[in-house]
Amino acid sequence: MRTKICELLGIEYPILQGGMAWVATAELAAAVSKAGGLGIIGAGNMTPQMLAGEIKRVREYTDRPFGVNVYYLSPYVDEIIETVIRHRVPVVTTGAGNPGRHIHRLQEKGIKVIPVVASVALAKRLARLGVDAVIAEGMECGGHIGDLTTMALVPQVVDAVDIPVIAAGGIADGRGLAAALALGAQGVQLGTRFVCARECTVHQNYKDMILKAGDRDTVVTGASTGHPVRVLKNPFSREFLRREAAGAGRAELEALGAGKLRAAVRDGDVQGGSVMAGQIAGLIRQELSAAEIIQEMMAGAREVITSWKGVL
Numbered sequence: 001m002r003t004k005i006c007e008l009l010g011i012e013y014p015i016l017q018g019g020m021a022w023v024a025t026a027e028l029a030a031a032v033s034k035a036g037g038l039g040i041i042g043a044g045n046m047t048p049q050m051l052a053g054e055i056k057r058v059r060e061y062t063d064r065p066f067g068v069n070v071y072y073l074s075p076y077v078d079e080i081i082e083t084v085i086r087h088r089v090p091v092v093t094t095g096a097g098n099p100g101r102h103i104h105r106l107q108e109k110g111i112k113v114i115p116v117v118a119s120v121a122l123a124k125r126l127a128r129l130g131v132d133a134v135i136a137e138g139m140e141c142g143g144h145i146g147d148l149t150t151m152a153l154v155p156q157v158v159d160a161v162d163i164p165v166i167a168a169g170g171i172a173d174g175r176g177l178a179a180a181l182a183l184g185a186q187g188v189q190l191g192t193r194f195v196c197a198r199e200c201t202v203h204q205n206y207k208d209m210i211l212k213a214g215d216r217d218t219v220v221t222g223a224s225t226g227h228p229v230r231v232l233k234n235p236f237s238r239e240f241l242r243r244e245a246a247g248a249g250r251a252e253l254e255a256l257g258a259g260k261l262r263a264a265v266r267d268g269d270v271q272g273g274s275v276m277a278g279q280i281a282g283l284i285r286q287e288l289s290a291a292e293i294i295q296e297m298m299a300g301a302r303e304v305i306t307s308w309k310g311v312l
Contacts, residue, residue, distance in 0.1 A: 001298065004164045005187035008132060009091060009112060010065045012036030014187030015177070015294055016135070016166060017194045019069020019093055020143065020276070021045065022265040023202055024194075026054045028290065030061030031199035035291035040067040040093060048079040055087045065090045067114075072097020085109050093135060096144060098122075100129050107132075116168070118146025118153070120160045127161040134161065135189050138169030142192050142230050142278040145169075145220065151183070158184030172280040174300015181301070190293075192278040197290045203268030207287060209234075209275050215282035221274075222257070225250045229257075232275040236260060 003014045015037035017024065021044025029039030039062075041054045051068065058066050068089050070080055073096045081102050084092055092099075092106055094115040099106075106113050112132040117123040123134050136157040138150025146153075150169040158165045167180035168189035180188045194200060196207050209232055220228045221240045231237050240256060248256075257274060264273025288296070 001302065003181075003186040005133065005166060008164060009038050011038050013294055013298055014166075014181075015297065016040065016067075016093075016187060016189040017290075018141075018168065018189050018191030019043070019067070019095070020191055020195070021071060022262050023200065024069065025201050026057035026061065028194060028197060028200045029054075029066050030058045031197065031290035032194065032294070033058070033064040033066045034062045035289075035294045036064075037290075037294050038065060038067055038091060039290075040069050040091075042069050042071075043074065043080050044069075044071050045074045045076070046080070047076055048083040051080060051083050052087060055083075055089060067091030067093055067112075069093045069095060070099070071095055072099065081106070084111065098126070099131075100126075103129050103131060114166070117157065118148065120153075120156050123157045123165075124160050127163050131163065133164040133166060133186070135166045135168050136185070137189070138167075139230070140170030140279040141168060142218070142276040142281075145228050145230050150180075154180065154183040154185055170278060170280050172283050174297045174302070175304055176280075177297055177301040178304040181305075192281055193284060193293060194290065195277070196284050196287045197293055198287055199290050202265045203270075205268035205270045206264055206275060209270045210277050210281045210284055211287065213277065213281035213284075215279070217281065218277060218279050222253060225253055229274070229276065230278060232270075232277050232281065234273075234275060235271050236273060 005014045013036045017032040019040040019042040021042045024042030029041045032039035091112045114133045116135045116137050136154045138153050139145040154167045164186040166187045167185035171188045172193040222229045260274035263269040264275045
């Protein structure tokens, strides 16, 4: 099952791992790339020195293609771009901002540029700027979200641009991959599913909370700030929503949320921390290796696609 994304990125399977801040470290990225997908380091608010160390460690684990996700709200974004170029990272995905000012410089160094988009308008604008592909991410995803669901967003983006589209948000198994391909996507990006990969270095408390989650166990915080975030329900999310409903201002809410993702991911504080996860968490019941996740997903997709022949 090779698609245009496989050819574009030099990978075996049309599966990308989301570049989640604090979560997507060298260990996880290397494991996904070794298994035939595209592993991605989540640069988040890393310093350039920290990112350089992660890139070096990925290359110690594997010689296969990998990527870095550049977070455009980072105070180090320009330095991060220079670090990516200096270390010849094959692929850059971007989020939380427009990568327009960096696209040409990255591509002239042979780096593929693939932004995350949450609307048709943004996808069209970035396609005109010459990006190599886009990740159409629906609001089912964990972390920062847009307004449209994956089912609604992906086919509209596919129809609007002439570059490959990768579907993200609410995808965790072969059925999700098959559905994305049916919508016209050339591949998928998984976030929450790979949090529960054995190679993912997040605290076990974080993984366990996802493994125990049900279909209605996520909520969206921060809608009033302009930066809505999907998280699992816990005392922190309840307090955040309480203050938000009471009319707390953006500064107060941002101060409340500062450092809470790291507290959950690294320290295992899943009561007072921000446990970002997608709505698909209710489907995840087992911690597997990255290779097992990918192989299970590919087998499931093939089974679904083969079964379609019986209804045609």
